[in-house]
Amino acid sequence: MLPTRLVVQETCMPSDTRSASPELGEAYRNSGFDALRPTDLLHDEVLQRRESGYDVDAVVEQANATDPDDREAVLALVDGMTTLERRRDWAYEEPDGLAAIRASLERVPAGSAAPPARLTDQVHAAWLGRIAGCNVGKPVEMGSHWTVEHIRDYLERAGAYPLDDYVPVLDPMPAGFELRDNWPDTTRGNVDGSARDDDIDYPILALHLLETWGTSLRPEHVGEAWTMLFPLKQVYTAERAAYVNLTNGLRPPDVATHRNPYREWIGAQIRGDVFGYVFPGDPWAAAALSYQDAALSHVGNGIYGEMWAAALVSAAFTASSAREAITVALGVVPPRSRLAEAIGHVLRLHADGLTWEAALEQIRRSYGHYSWVHTINNAAVVVAGLLWGEGDYMAALGKTVMSGWDTDSNGATVGSVAGILGGTAGLPARLVEPLHDRTRSALFGFDNSRISDLAERTLALATGGLTAGPAR
The missing domain is CATH 1.10.4080.10 (ADP-ribosylation/Crystallin J1)
Structure with missing residues (x-):
């Protein structure tokens, strides 16, 4: 899973949602998925709420008018989303308790x-x-960089498509490709214990x-x-x-x-x-x-x-x-x-x-x-x-x-x-x-x-x- 020190691109929302809803400004758009950073918490909570049936447009507008370096103000916006009510057109039933799940x-x-x-x-x-x-x-665990197309391109260059072994290392590494920093221990010919x-x-x-x-x-x-x-x-x-x-x-x-x-x-x-x-x-x-x-x-x-x-x-x-x-x-x-x-x-x-x-x-x-x-x-x-x-x-x-x-x-x-x-x-x-x-x-x-x-x-x-x- 992702080490949160990595900076990744914003998750793309469906085009109909993006066109209809205001988006967070550039100060919030690069998220490292890090719970220690208030701007990450706000960015990712907006995504979570939208995905699970909440209208957060007013919160986004407030955030864009807030100094992203104002820690307390940003966290107040995060906390404020807990009082939102789910949209009436939400079509899913997703209980949290074990008894309710069982039922x-x-x-x-x-x-x-x-x-x-x-x-x-x-x-x-x-x-x-x-x-x-x-x-x-x-070695290819970062979905914003290692897309399906990018993985295939890399493996084909290495003569390793479809993948049937550990990921090979190309030397020199082609421009536009970057294996994760664990590659010296996890690639073909380099594994020596997990x-x-x-x-x-x-x-x-x-x-x-x-x-x-x-x-x-x-x-x-x-x-x-x-x-x-x-x-x-x-x-x-x-x-x-x-x-x-x-x-x-x-x-x-x-x-x-x-x-x-x-x-x-x-x-x-x-x-x-x-x-x-x-x-x-x-x-x-x-x-x-x-x-x-x-x-x-x-x-x-x-x-x-x-x-x-x-x-x-x-x-x-x-x-x-x-x-x-x-x-x-x-x-x-x-x-x-x-x-x-x-x-x-x-x-x-x-x-x-x-x-x-x-x-x-x-x-x-x-x-x-x-x-x-x-x-x-x-x-x-x-x-x-x-x-x-x-x-x-x-x-x-x-x-x-x-x-x-x-x-x-x-x-x-x-x-x-x-x-x-x-x-x-x-x-x-x-x-x-x-x-x-x-x-x-x-x-x-x-x-x-x-x-x-x-x-x-x-x-x-x-x-x-x-x-x-x-x-x-």
Whole structure:
């Protein structure tokens, strides 16, 4: 996921919205998605409110008449948006509470026992697949620069299209291309153990939380672990906003909503996989427990993203195909939400026989107005990668990364699911062998974790070690 020190271009809104609504002035237009900067908070809250059915035109006009260096005045505008009422023509129903989410579902997906003979291999493949998938996407993780066209142009110049390995390095680097600063550790021929990434930190932390709290896990426990184990600037977007709120003494549910315009972005979705690992074949149990993690920092589609990812991973242990796992996991998402609409849309595109390229164009047209680190558009390309990957780990991962947006987060999720579906035998040696069974981590006390050890600890929980209370 995005380190917030990067400056990125403003997310484009649909043309009909842009033409009808006033826009923020230049002083607000370049956002680094940083919860520590009032101008970022205002810029991104305006986008969040517009995307979720609120009229913020008057706020935009006030902001344009306000000195952007006046911190208190800018923050007052951010806080003032909490009193706005949603437009009457809003067509979606997106509850936040777990009971309300449960009540919105047509039926809870039924659980089934994962085959014990495969479980050890599947859990190991899940961790390897996720970590390798994250590293494949890391060098091109900046959606404002690494668009679909830009990624394809680069890979074709390198003779590496379609992507079927780590991203290669061109030397000299052509003008107009810039790999992320992690490239010396994440590109073809340069991987020597997994690089550090929050898409890896959060699964490690989830494992630790489940070992500690089991099914008694609550948002307060998650917040306490963040502030004890994570450096502030190694968490991003919604997680950074929530972290600031925790240190200022706020408690859930206010932690997720106060000055947090990223509350429906992808940060929670990347935290869901381990909940699926420890409930193999029981997608609702995985989703319901992952809610306790997601609700600390997210609302609405942000919460659904983590619940869906947890259910998707869980369903993969017993599904016969990616499509089956996706369909089952969709059952934990409120059916009248934007996330359910997007996932259902991609499933229909696949059923209609479109090529992956044609489907990707439809996805970009329908959901490209969201930030490149939003839940909804990134979930759509995860679904597309898995469907058009047709059961092949590398094909699914390659298509996902070539889709742009949050490439390392999406590569990690697809890598996890495709790893489970195909087992360790389906993982390309060229991706997993350079990991050397080791991953870096920013979590205090967890750096240089052995991947095989993470898998063994996860398996212990999945096979009966998940308690109903804190470990003694």
